[in-house]
Amino acid sequence: MNNASSMSADAISLCAYSKINIHLKVLAKRKDGFHNLESIFQRISIADYLSLEKSSDLHGCTVESPLLPLPAENTLTKAWEVFKGATGINGGIKVRLIKNLPVGSGLGAGSSDAAALLKVVNELFAMPLSDSELTTLALQVGSDVPFFLKDPAGVVTGRGEVFEPIQARTDCFGILIWPDVQSSTKEAYSLLDKQREVLSGEYEAWGYEKLVAQYCAPFKTWRFVNDFQPVLEQRYPVIAQVRKELHEQGAEFAQMSGSGSAVFGLFSSKNLMASAFQCLAKRWSWCQPFLLLA
Template identity: 35%
Template sequence: MKEYIEIKAPAKINIGLKVVSKREDGYHNLYTFFYPIYGLSDILSFKKNNGDYFISNNPAIKNDESNLIIKAKRLIESRISKNLKTGITLQKNIPMGAGLGGGSSDAAATLISLNELYSLHISYDELIQMALELGSDIPFFLKAKPSIGQSRGEILEQIEVDIDCFVLIVNPHIHISTAEAFGHVHPSESNWDYKKMIEAEKFNFSRLQKDTSNDFEDYAFTKHPEIKAIKDIMIENGSLFSMMSGSGSTVYGFYDSRESALYASNKLNHSYLRRIYNLSDY
């Protein structure tokens, strides 16, 4: 019987994000493509213990209901009517409030890990519903495979597509409230089909750049012009495709070599968080 689990919780980027409509329950229907970034991951460990504790390398993350890890644990405990005395450690590597899904990924990792550590036998379908109670993009992270996401993000269709190039991820340390961002979006139907932009399991980047968009960019770029400047610099310096992820403020660009990604990175403000990952490695 296991006493300890360590798990990586990857970041994600949105390749296009369309807010389709506002729902009667107050949420929004979305159309997006989730792509995991395994090179950028939080690391969580879960240990059976005589009592609960939570430790993180980021003091801003509290041991309370504002923490999606704690919320996920309590949701599972409510589901099984039992307290799971667990020591939890989080190494936080994914920037917070950045459109990379770090908190959501941590929550999904918590559901997965506690289910396995305590042999709870909660089915994948049940985990999906629990994940959706916690947040709209959390279901994606239960498997974290390239997927088209619809409805609130929980209707997922895994797609065979490989992005075998380098990604430059840049975060200017600007926090954008998701609720505030949604308040400035005007929902409309999507006019693109991701499947028509994939050829031989590869994205056609020129079509992606021409035909897709992120509905949150207009608001983010207007309020914070430096975010738009990041995207412009990426495109001007060899990016195959560039876009803001989620509701921001992270911007990413795909490059055909590490050298070209590094060249673009060096054109940006050096105070920004700048990371390059080889997507072929994952």
């Protein structure tokens, strides 16, 4: 869960933790144009940092992001507009965002930032919106946003709005590498849809029970998939190279997250992870250790 680190009557600072997709099946396309999904999401210890402050001089949302310039319209401003439209509040906010996570990495950072904003403004403006109502607003911002209002790990289905929690595992140590490739969700879906026009793919969902049984099994026996991974590795071979190097350094499981392009590796011990990190950090400029959150 997004944890507030400091709070006052008119300002809150907090972490917006990212996630990895341990499993990701892209299922049939829906009538609304979205695809149904089946995924296991788990929050990890790498985060963006936000400070939000009420402003009587503003009616909108101004965002200061000193480490990474953002477009005028972004997930934070969109979340604010959705919240304001639902509540009719008369006021505004200032947001300072310390952006630690790269854009186009498949880690849900923008979605986590938006979910953090929704939770905070609900507190700052003393609104009585329930968790269910916040989830409805979150889905209007983006398909991944509702997850970041939920428990740290779970099976996500639908277009992202259906969440079934699972007991989060924390018995491993991770390394996350972003190979400096910005992979957009739109591009990933386009590549996958084109492939499926000529190749028959496996569209069936695994189901909650099979996913949980596999999740509880030893990491080295995991057979989880990411349907985006093959087409993205073909388009960007460096993603496959990262995954290969993680395995070579002792990762028991390594996979691309989301629609790419970040790749994570899970190690059975802290010493194994530390040794691998020492080597991989020399090869990849964006390489960070992480923990699974519970």
